[in-house]
Structure formats: C-alpha cells, structure tokens
Amino acid sequence: MTATLESTSPANGDVLGVVPEADEAAVARAVEAAKAAYEEWRLVPAPKRGEILYRFAQVLEREKAALTDLMTREMGKVKAEAGGDVQEAIDMSYYMAGEGRRLWGQTTPSELQNKFNMSVRVPVGVVGAITPWNFPIAIPSWKLAPALVCGNTVVLKPAEDTPLLAQRFVELLGEAGLPDGVVQIVHGYGETAGAALVRHPDVPIITFTGSRETGILVTKEAADNLKHVHLELGGKNAIIVLEDTDLELAVEGIVWSGFGTSGQRCTAASRVIAHAAVYDELQSRLVARAEKMRLGPGWEDDTDIGPVINRTAIEKIHSYTKIGRDEGAKLLTGGEVATDGDLAKGFYYRPTVFADVDARMRIAQEEIFGPTVSLIKVADFDEALRISNGIKYGLSSAIFTQDVNKAFRAMRDLQAGITYINAGTTGAEVHLPFGGTKDTGNGHREAGQAALDVFTEWKSIYVDYSGRLQRAQIDNT
Ligand code: UN1
Numbered sequence: 001m002t003a004t005l006e007s008t009s010p011a012n013g014d015v016l017g018v019v020p021e022a023d024e025a026a027v028a029r030a031v032e033a034a035k036a037a038y039e040e041w042r043l044v045p046a047p048k049r050g051e052i053l054y055r056f057a058q059v060l061e062r063e064k065a066a067l068t069d070l071m072t073r074e075m076g077k078v079k080a081e082a083g084g085d086v087q088e089a090i091d092m093s094y095y096m097a098g099e100g101r102r103l104w105g106q107t108t109p110s111e112l113q114n115k116f117n118m119s120v121r122v123p124v125g126v127v128g129a130i131t132p133w134n135f136p137i138a139i140p141s142w143k144l145a146p147a148l149v150c151g152n153t154v155v156l157k158p159a160e161d162t163p164l165l166a167q168r169f170v171e172l173l174g175e176a177g178l179p180d181g182v183v184q185i186v187h188g189y190g191e192t193a194g195a196a197l198v199r200h201p202d203v204p205i206i207t208f209t210g211s212r213e214t215g216i217l218v219t220k221e222a223a224d225n226l227k228h229v230h231l232e233l234g235g236k237n238a239i240i241v242l243e244d245t246d247l248e249l250a251v252e253g254i255v256w257s258g259f260g261t262s263g264q265r266c267t268a269a270s271r272v273i274a275h276a277a278v279y280d281e282l283q284s285r286l287v288a289r290a291e292k293m294r295l296g297p298g299w300e301d302d303t304d305i306g307p308v309i310n311r312t313a314i315e316k317i318h319s320y321t322k323i324g325r326d327e328g329a330k331l332l333t334g335g336e337v338a339t340d341g342d343l344a345k346g347f348y349y350r351p352t353v354f355a356d357v358d359a360r361m362r363i364a365q366e367e368i369f370g371p372t373v374s375l376i377k378v379a380d381f382d383e384a385l386r387i388s389n390g391i392k393y394g395l396s397s398a399i400f401t402q403d404v405n406k407a408f409r410a411m412r413d414l415q416a417g418i419t420y421i422n423a424g425t426t427g428a429e430v431h432l433p434f435g436g437t438k439d440t441g442n443g444h445r446e447a448g449q450a451a452l453d454v455f456t457e458w459k460s461i462y463v464d465y466s467g468r469l470q471r472a473q474i475d476n477t
Contacts, residue, residue: 005187007164010076010307011297012345019163022186027155027196030184034126034153035202037181042123042151044179049149050100056145056176057093060086060137063172067137067165072298075136075162076306076346077261079298089141089169092430092447096145099452103150111473114466121456123151124228128203130194130218131166132210133159133309134264140169142434143207144183146451155184155203157194161309163187190214198222206230207446207454209266211367212393212439219442230444230454232435234367235266235395237425238388240410242381242401243277249422250400251285254373257398257424259293259351262308263371266440267396267418269425271357271364272375273384279377283355286373287333290351295338297346307346308370314347317370321352324363329354329374359387367393381406389415394437396425417445 003021008014022030041049060067064086071082105120129143140156147154158166170185186193190210198206198221205228208218215231222229239257241250257269274282296303308314314337321335334352349370357364357374364374378384388397397416401407407421417436418428428434433445444454464470 005160005163007074007162009073010161010309010347011073011299012342014073016070016074017164019167019187022188022193022196024192024196027186027193028200030155030186031126031197031200031202033181034155034184037179038123038125038153041153041179041182044151046100046103046149046151048100049151050097052177053093053100053145053149054097056173056178057090057097059172059176060090060093063168064090067168069299070165070168071136072306074164075133076309077298078303078306079301081261082298085135085138088135088138088430092138092141092145095431096149096451099146099149103452103456105458110462112464112466112470114464115470116463116465117460119458119460121150121452122459124455124457125152125204126202127152127154127455128197128200128206129154129156130190130197130206130208130210131156131158133161134261134266136162136165137169139209140166142430142446142451143209144173146446147207147455148178148182150452150455152205152455153182155186155197157186157188157197160187160189195221198227199225201225204228205455208232215442228454229442230446231441232266232446233440234393235268235436235440236271236365236367236391236393237267237269237396237416238271238273238398239269239424240384240388240397240399240401241272241274241278241282242384242399242403242406243275244402245278245400245422246402247278247282247285250282251289253398253400253422253424254286255289257426258373259290259305259371260426262305262349264308264313264369265426267426267428268369269398270368270373271388272373273378273387274375275381275384276377276379279375283332283353283375286375287353290333290353293351295343295348295350305348305351305371307348310347313369314349317349317368317372320363320366320368320370320372324354324357324361324372324374327358327361327363328356329358329361329363330356334371359390365391381409385410385413389413392439395440396420396428396436398423398425417441
C-alpha cells in the first residue's frame with residue numbers, strides 16, 4: 001500500500017483531501033522524469049516558454065476565487081490575504097513571461113581584432129524546489145516561474161501542510177500548456193522527501209524557503225555534491241516609530257505587518273522600536289486595535305485573524321508567551337489560545353503585545369512566527385537603528401518618520417534586504433529582489449531580475465572571425 005498524507009484545515013480540523021506520500025524511490029523517479037524532460041525543455045525558445053507562463057497567469061486569474069477559498073481552508077489565512085497570495089503568483093507569472101523575450105546577457109568589445117565577445121544565460125538543470133506553507137501559491141510561483149522561463153525543469157516538494165494547493169498549482173501549469181514531465185511534484189516531509197531531493201546527485205540546484213535551522217541542514221546535505229543552494233530563511237523584523245510621525249499610520253502599519261497572516265510571514269513585524277516620546281500612546285492605541293480583532297475561519301467575511309498552521313506552531317507561539325513573561329516583559333494583551341465556541345476546533349492564538357521588552361530578550365531575538373509583537377522603548381534614532389540591527393537576521397525593516405534626513409540614514413544603515421519608509425515590513429512586490437542579509441539567506445535573492453541569477457549559469461562566448469589563431473594576453477605582433 002502506498003503511504004498517504006492527509007490535508008486538514010487548521011481552521012476547524014476538517015479533512016480536505018489526501019495525497020500520495022513520496023519515499024526516496026518516488027523522489028528518484030520524479031528526478032529521472034524531470035531530467036529526461038530537461039533535454040527538450042531547454043531547447044524550447046525562451047519566448048515560447050514565457051508564453052506558457054503568460055497563459056498560466058491567465059489560468060490563475062480564472063481560478064483566483066477557487067484557489068483563494070481553498071487557501072482559507074487549507075492554510076488558514078483570511079480571504080483578502082489569500083487572494084493577495086494568488087495575486088502575487090499571477091503577477092510573478094506575467095512578469096517572468098516577459099523575461100522570455102529578454103533574458104539579457106552582455107556583449108562587450110574584445111581585446112583583439114575580428115573577435116566578438118558575449119555572455120549568455122544557460123539553465124542549470126533539474127531544480128529541487130522546497131516551499132513553505134505560509135505562501136502556498138505565491139512562493140511556488142517565485143521559484144517555478146523564473147526557473148521555467150530560464151529553461152530548467154523542476155521537482156517541487158511543497159510543505160506537508162498545504163499539499164492540495166501545490167497540487168492545484170502544478171495541475172494548472174499543465175492546463176496552461178506546460179509539457180508533461182517539466183514539473184514534477186513530490187509530497188512528504190522534509191526529513192524524507194525533502195532530504196531525498198536535496199541529496200539526489202541529478203539535482204544540481206536547490207531553492208529552499210523555510211527556517212534558518214533547516215536552511216543550514218540543506219546547505220550541509222547539498223555540500224557533498226557542490227550544489228547551488230538558494231535560501232530564504234527567517235526574519236525578526238522591526239518597525240521603528242520616531243517621535244515626529246503620524247501615529248495612527250504607524251499603528252495601521254504595525255497591525256497589518258504584525259498580525260496579518262497571524263504573524264506567519266518571514267517579513268512579519270515582530271518588534272516595534274518606539275521613541276520614548278510616543279511609546280505610551282502607541283502602546284495603548286495598539287492594544288486597543290489588537291483587542292478589537294476578530295478571530296475566526298479565513299473564509300468568513302468579518303474575520304481579522306485566521307488560525308495558525310498547526311498544533312506544533314501554536315505550542316511554539318504559546319511557549320514564547322511564557323518565555324517573555326519569565327524574562328520580565330509585560331504582557332499587555334493576548335498571550336493565550338482562543339477556545340471560545342467553534343474556535344476550539346482550530347488553532348487560534350490571540351494577537352499578543354508585550355511591552356517593556358529588552359532588546360536582548362529571547363522574544364526580541366528569536367523568530368516566533370505568530371501574532372506576537374514586542375515593544376521596545378528607545379531614547380533616540382541612533383539607538384533605534386542599533387536595536388533594529390542587533391539581531392542575527394536581516395530580511396525586512398521599516399521606519400515611520402517625517403524627517404527626510406533620518407529616512408535616508410535608515411535606508412543606508414538598516415542591515416536588511418528590504419527597507420520600508422512609512423509602511424510596515426510586509427508587502428514586497430514581485431519585480432524587486434526579495435531576500436535578506438545575515439542569517440536570512442546565503443547572498444541570493446529571489447523575485448525581480450535577481451531571480452534569473454539563481455536559475456541560470458553565465459556562459460561567456462568568444463567568437464574569433466580573424467581566420468588565424470589569436471591568443472588573448474599573448475603578444476601577437
Ligand atoms: C514570506 O513571508 O515568506 O512581502 C514572503 C511580503 C509578501 C511575501 C512574504 N509579499 O510580506
């Protein structure tokens with residue numbers, strides 16, 4: 001009997017479907033099929049590959065409502081955010097479709113007469129893509145759209161919590177005209193299916209979004225085969241609020257980035273660094289807003305916060321509430337699992353705000369991946385910058401201020417891959433590079449033009465039309 005994986009809703013425990021679970025042999029078969037498909041796919045002209053992505057974007061638009069609904073059930077985020085997740089995939093697919101007619105390289109003069117030099121992008125081969133559950137449609141598109149337009153084939157190992165959405169994603173690629181074999185999907189856990197993919201010698205490149213700890217494991221496993229490894233890992237992103245700012249706007253930004261997707265974004269704002277002059281007022285406004293938020297299933301219109309993904313997640317989030325209290329932070333609101341009525345059937349955590357947080361506390365240093373925001377009071381702008389940077393991650397950052405000088409200093413000095421001025425830490429657009437510094441990654445970026453660098457190798461080509469052997473760097477006269 002083949003093993004299976006059940007998809008259940010974090011909102012109420014409903015069983016949504018069942019998919020086959022891949023063991024090492026199944027992963028090997030998927031890789032073999034993707035490897036066979038590669039020989040033809042890499043020769044399909046890039047504009048034609050792009051046209052398939054264009055059609056895929058159209059298919060996603062057609063399916064947006066159905067995918068949005070499924071996402072509220074399988075992953076749990078609220079309707080508006082689920083629609084946004086699908087929209088990111090639509091945007092990315094249209095964007096990368098256009099790359100089919102660009103994929104620019106360079107031409108440059110030669111040192112020698114009658115010689116032509118250029119560089120072109122070539123695909124890498126079979127891409128192993130390991131994707132998380134928090135953006136179950138958007139993140140597969142961030143990886144697959146550029147990988148495919150560049151001429152790679154893909155084995156996708158989606159998160160075990162959201163297999164049905166990933167399955168739909170791959171089916172729709174087929175509907176858009178992607179030839180059989182070009183994308184393979186394998187379901188399963190990181191320790192089994194994921195590890196088999198990372199170790200497989202015929203997969204020269206792994207792209208992974210997930211935790212810092214797993215990213216390190218992936219890097220180690222991939223090292224023996226000298227694979228390319230592209231990592232998008234955690235964040236401990238801060239919003240700085242200076243004394244000159246529009247406080248209501250800042251609160252809006254904190255609510256959206258701190259509690260949106262129940263805090264389960266790697267770009268989520270889990271720290272707020274506020275100037276002492278506005279700290280008390282900010283604190284009371286934020287608590288008032290948090291306490292008004294309605295928890296519930298994502299598909300209900302008046303839900304503000306959906307469930308978190310599973311039992312392990314809610315236990316981890318709750319353990320940080322205890323850690324925060326033990327460390328001496330002041331719990332202002334939330335800090336508990338919500339169990340009233342039907343909420344008891346799912347994994348709902350109340351939006352949580354800690355005040356009097358010292359920047360060195362664990363709740364201010366470690367990624368919680370839940371609706372928990374820590375408030376840190378500072379005396380001035382320099383201290384705010386120092387604290388914002390004083391973590392091991394470097395994904396997103398934000399500052400609310402009307403002072404243009406400080407805004408420009410923040411743009412320069414915040415150690416992060418993304419900086420927002422007068423907005424929260426979330427909301428990246430697909431045509432700019434996405435990723436972070438320090439332990440958030442390993443120097444690569446996805447999205448934007450930067451994604452092409454992940455999914456291609458540069459090849460330099462020299463064409464000598466002089467009719468004689470010219471030797472670069474050697475005196476020919
Ligand atoms: C993630 O949390 O892994 O900028 C990605 C944002 C989204 C993407 C987040 N567009 O918040």
